[in-house]
Amino acid sequence: MLEKVDLSKSIGEKEYRKLTEEYSIRLGELQRKAWKMDIPIIVVFEGWHASGMAEIINRFLMPLNPMGFELYTAGKPCAQEEKKPLIWRFWTKIPKKGEIAIFDRSWYRRALLEHFSKNISEKDTNNCLNGLTYFEKQLADDNYLIIKFFLHISKERQQKRFEDIRNKGTPLFLVKEEEEDYIIEYDKFLPLIEKMLEKSDISHSPWNIIESDDLNFATVKVMASFIRAVEERIDREEENHEKAKTKATQTCTIPALNTSILEKIDLSKSLPKDEYEKEIKKYQKKLSKLQYQLFMQDRPLIIAFEGWDASGKGGGIRRLAQALNPRIYRVVPVGVPSDVELAHNYMWRFYNEIPEAGHIAIFDRSWYGRVLVERVENLCGDQEWKRAYREINEFEEILSNYGTIIIKFWVHIDKDEQLHRFRKREKTAHKKWKITDDDWKNRDKWDLYADAVNEMLQKTSTTYAPWTIVEGNDKKFARIKILRTVVETLEKELKVK
């Protein structure tokens, strides 16, 4: 992609001043307009080392209101970042609706550099690149505007600039020692750069190649390209808005699905008390040991609980937690999203909660909310929950490729058992607070939820993240099944006898 680029382009000082003055005013206006229209914008700067990136970024920032943007320098990963999948550090930094996140260096380059310099297998590298493609695609689907710049300079210009930097004695940023070879040697770095550009020149987020031998020309081209991209998006949204007005509102029709999965569950399973007490001791002891294996082997573990209200998720979680070291596990209750969470892409809050290597996150409800409560209660659009099956599978694939063990429980009870438990809760003083109007309302929509659960179980059971159905009418049976599943999965994954 770089071979035919004409690097002789330049611009006179006078024209530079005139244009940047004009563009600066326009940039400020567009920032305010995008903010009003809730359009989130991601800007990525990538390029050769010593391409003048810091200077160009700084000039691009000057006309922007700092209240609405954040600059992230994707340099050497910190300890925490090294204990999470690569894409985590970018997912957690996506902007809120209406705001701008600017990335100094891109995820693709980071991935390739880390993978090449660490001699990581082709397969792992490709897994990682897939994760990055999912990232851009999911955000583009969610209306994020992604603008990518590649600052291109010639070999001669680079050598000249390296010399200047050395003479000035300023530090070389963002360079890890073991990667210096790649970065410093133009010809060695070129194939890596070409591979990166090729892999990531996606239709919804193509690269803008910026000829940067002349800094002024580069600045003007960056500003102009940004302005054009934002203007196009705003125009399109305004058009869509007009169209939507004239179109009749579509109602969200939920297809009645084959409910066979839930219907086939044998809820008569149960366990006598003495057996329960023997088993719980046995499995808790095993789990207690296994957690340290997990920790030593640096494997993250996710245990996600979904299930009907009052199906016993909390009790199941407690029986696991009792056996664990609080320095290793965390219970993450997933409730109504906060304002800040609503202002981000749906998956953002979950990326924020994934466990680091060697640690356990137990989710009390999870990212499946999108295809359960949000679907049934029309809290998101039709397209959004339909798209979510793929997004969720991609999310779990990324985690699994990183080495995360994923265990998902659907805790199942029938309608009669639920009624019985609701009534019991209402009668017990210290449990009364647990039962709310929402619980009764959800119960009225049992069949709609059953459809959603069936579709969910069908579409998101994967080899890397299978669902385990827990027969929950008998609490003792359910708790032991949960414990046993966790213990057996860990034994298998951690290769413990």
Added chain:
Amino acid sequence: MLEKVDLSKSIGEKEYRKLTEEYSIRLGELQRKAWKMDIPIIVVFEGWHASGMAEIINRFLMPLNPMGFELYTAGKPCAQEEKKPLIWRFWTKIPKKGEIAIFDRSWYRRALLEHFSKNISEKDTNNCLNGLTYFEKQLADDNYLIIKFFLHISKERQQKRFEDIRNKGTPLFLVKEEEEDYIIEYDKFLPLIEKMLEKSDISHSPWNIIESDDLNFATVKVMASFIRAVEERIDREEENHEKAKTKATQTCTIPALNTSILEKIDLSKSLPKDEYEKEIKKYQKKLSKLQYQLFMQDRPLIIAFEGWDASGKGGGIRRLAQALNPRIYRVVPVGVPSDVELAHNYMWRFYNEIPEAGHIAIFDRSWYGRVLVERVENLCGDQEWKRAYREINEFEEILSNYGTIIIKFWVHIDKDEQLHRFRKREKTAHKKWKITDDDWKNRDKWDLYADAVNEMLQKTSTTYAPWTIVEGNDKKFARIKILRTVVETLEKELKVK
């Protein structure tokens, strides 16, 4: 404090079960009540290594709703933590109102360990301990309930438990290699523990010594002590609430202060255009070089801007930013606090924004909002802004002791100049958005603000964080004074010619 503790205390299995069952229900109730009453709670667990802390904490967590608490393990500092003052990592983790933050290991121990094991001077250690005392005091003043537990065991019991751990092959958490000596050897660690307890046994947050040779006894005592502390606080609040009802509302009277500081400012100062252009080039070039010195010397720099609306803060900031590398500096605009910020102690949001070693944070408005807009507009209580002078000085002292260079600008204009600038903004299409009703409203309260500014300048000018008054009627003069002040301060602090 530990010598006379009777470690033979224990409890039978049956009584343990009975009590924990009863306490668990009470704990859940109190958590919900504190949540409703917006009481933030901090629980600190400290103690000998192998005192059973993880187990005791886990048992204490079981009855709590994970939605309302967070456990933090204060172990080995990560890279980011090592680039901020020690107390930063605790300040940023304080709970929201109504929530509980539980700290596994305390700030005092961390401070002493790091300082002793790194052979840091007595003076630095004391500075650091002062910072920790400020932390607890400021939170206690702000209605935070702080409950501290020290888990005490005998030397014999510790040795027995170390043996068990070794036999089980489980990892020793929270131990940095270079600190192992202290932690493993009971007699060597004892004086450090005693010093910690003595230094931090503060009246508003005393230590509860927990006899932990028997884990069951320790668990019950922790639960009971927590219950008592929360109950006492709730009772007191309810009492206060009753009293407040019967008391007449006090109006917030603002004393008319001697306005001499502002009155003495010579606003006729100005700078001709040609001189301005020469000077700006000179100082921007110097600043550009100095930032790399700052970076190499690992010194953080804070530049805070306060000043009248339209006094030229933004223009001053831009002239600094133009000379800087965006990888080193960040502009932090301080506006109306978000809901999440309002739910924390006032200083929380600013601790979240302090620059790391070698970096620059430029604040466009700052923590002084409390003694300016919040005071004048009655956005906080009388006691709160009066207390804030001390809190702000303590905050800046902590940062300064860590090595932070602090530069504070009050950009001053007179009322006529402000009117002139407001009118000009209204007439310029791309500047119109900058002027809002709030600006006109603030202008009406000029005299009240002047009182507040005078008091602020007087009470928060310290040797480690002095105010620089910028004569702002002439923008060119003001910008050069800002640049020059920053350059000269850096030259002095960084010992550059």
